[in-house]
Amino acid sequence: MVTDQPRADQARLSPHRRLAGLYAVLVVMLCASLLTGAVPLSLAQSLKGLWGGDDLAATIMREIRLPRTLLALFVGGILGISGAALQGLMRNPLADPTVFGAPQSAAFGAVLVLYSGMAGALSVVLPLAAIGTALLSFVVLMRIVGREASVVALILAGLAIGTLAGAATSIVIALSPNPFAVTEIVFWMMGSFEDRSLLHVGLSVPFILAAMGLLLSQGNGYRALVLGEDSATSLGIDVSRLRWMTLASVAMGVGAAVAVSGAIGFVGLIAPHCARLLVGADPRRILWPSLLSGSLLMLMADVLVRLVPAQTELRVGAVTALLGVPLFVAAIRRHRGLFAEGAA
């Protein structure tokens, strides 16, 4: 048959149905995120508040819950698809955005702004500084290794940049003269969507959307790389262009994400593995499901931090790790073969 869908694993549900399930859960979590908060609002009040009016419900919905939900959706999405793209590019299931130092650099830029007292944690300057330093880290990475670099050189240079940015960040914290700034920095670094406004959405989402679009358009390149760089080149893929396109997009998108949410780890690593459970290992086919899985994971974590009663709100970065690790373990068990022989 010409039209049938070949599959590696004979599963009960088709990948299409599983993807549909993912969409359904995502919609449910979106609603849950909009309906969860310190002030109890009924469904009717929430909907009304979302669409208009100027009462308390409208303020809560449009200035607190909507930005928070949108940011979780986009930040989770860009982390997920960045992880999938980098794993495809590196042909390695362990790659994630932190490998190339972009998130660490973005965090350093933001912390520097907080330290210098130029701006508070919720100011507009913060995201701009974070995006700027993330892109700067990409430029430095390329200056170190050159355009025709090998994967190993890239990983080593990324490691150097990430380590440097991390060290610089802790030095800034140690040198900070006032304890309030330290608390602010540390809390910011743990990642949160609390008290973000639509201004933050407006600042970060254009960069994130552009990065998502660029990464989605590179799917054929990642798929050809399944056969290795020489084969991909012989099939007409410009591998060095693919590499810098991917790294630049990740720096831009993840930089923008870190800028508004703080450092949230693990989503970029886990989301692609969740996507593989749903649609198989094809590096092009997992891009979109990885984006959705990242969004879902982030929304779940952000709803959870609002539900757990705690003195200060739990940090979403800690919860993504708590939620993610069991999923990650499930993926490892499911794809043992991948780690045994695939990780060339």
Added chain:
Amino acid sequence: MTSTTLHAEQVSLDLGGRTVLHAVDLAFAPACLHAMVGPNGAGKSSLMRILAQVLAPSSGRVLMNGRPLAGLSANQRARMVAYLPQDRQAAWPMPVRELVMLGRMPHGATVERATRQDWQAVDQALERTKVSGLAHRCITQLSGGEKARVMLARALATQAPVLLVDEPIAALDPHHQWLMMELLQQEAQAGCLVIAVLHDLSLAARFADRIVMLDQGRVVVQGDSVTVLTAQRLADVFDIAVTLEQDKHGLRLVQTGLVP
């Protein structure tokens, strides 16, 4: 398709201060199976990568039918030259039929957007390499011999007039080595210009129409097996002692020892 020629013109390659290829000048006749032989480090794989335009030479150029290959766009070149490198490891566990579809990428086809003709090319390639039965299996679950044939099918699916394969029979058992050589011979007989890097001189003598011998980045000799494979030359280039006999199956090589 039957008249496609390939010509390496004064190709030199410097890698990290070492000259890997010295002004290699080679013409490859159409519709032939060419075996490229030579000791380790002779520059065979580098020359193959240059012929496939995966690696740019330091000087010189590659001509196809008299026209420079480098002048073609990446996609045009990919439709003309199919290349199977030494590394045949798949990074992700993908279904065989989808993996072979990668061979149609130069024609603009993907699994999501493939014409009936593309799927036919894929299925024909699977049939020719005798792995149709594995079409829906996962590549990482296959044996070495099966994987090698699937990867060859991927290269054949492109339906390019030139096929370059680097050590296609390394790590295969004698049965699968023979099978693979027969497949390459069939492709050549069907009009494809096939160049294969081989270490097994007996199989090269048995199957190849023409043999190219490289040593230390230079062409030693090019010709049919009887011309190329002489006891003296094998002693000079490979440092091995062999006895050669011509029988009804062709040239028979028996290695008797090393040249001190």
